[in-house]
Amino acid sequence: MNQGFTSGPQANLVNKDGAVFIAHADGTWTAYYTAFNSSSLPTNPSTGEPLDGALPFFTAVEATAANHTPQ
């Protein structure tokens, strides 16, 4: 998947990112996605490498410091 690494694990393989989905009996879902700050955004959709001016993940997604109340 689209990691935006400048070094280390490269970069746009289908199985690079992960997620967890739990199907609940009432028809709802829980979804959990993770990423690390060593990746940058935005990225080239073909190569997965960061574009010029790409920002660290923390800045790009405007992350909030946990601890938190999820949606």
Add this chain to the structure above:
Amino acid sequence: MKPLSDGDFLKKSREPKGLRGFQYHVHPQLRLTQDQTIDSAINIGSSNVDDLMFYKLLLNCAASELPDGIPSLLEGLDVGVTPLNAGALDYVAQGLTTPGGWFQAPPLLLPQTDDDDAYDNADLLNEALVAHDVHVQLLDTIFTQAAVAQETVYVLGYEQRITVR
């Protein structure tokens, strides 16, 4: 699904050579059949302040809140291990990296100890992490409830090795 051991989903694992600190994972044991389970490792954080983990967590959301195509992809799977096809999930393409909804996990720093192997003891590790971090507490609760209710869990990710036992 069941815990790694009695009531325990957590495990410490060292980051790749050249990096500092530890990465931490929950390890749900995924039951394929009555007699077969496989291990899984799901990120919960890092002690490396230079490469902290970020997460997005949607609790009890509607199927419409999942990335396009994911519900139909998941519901079409048989129990077992299935290779991902290209485009099965891409954070960027699916809009998961648009601003908002992401949280920075704090560095998971365990209490100081003179014994480097002290937290290889799963019970102590579980106590240290769950006691100090809300999102770890939350994940521990989510997986514990899923194990009790025997809910269906889908883990998408890198397949390092698969051991069926």
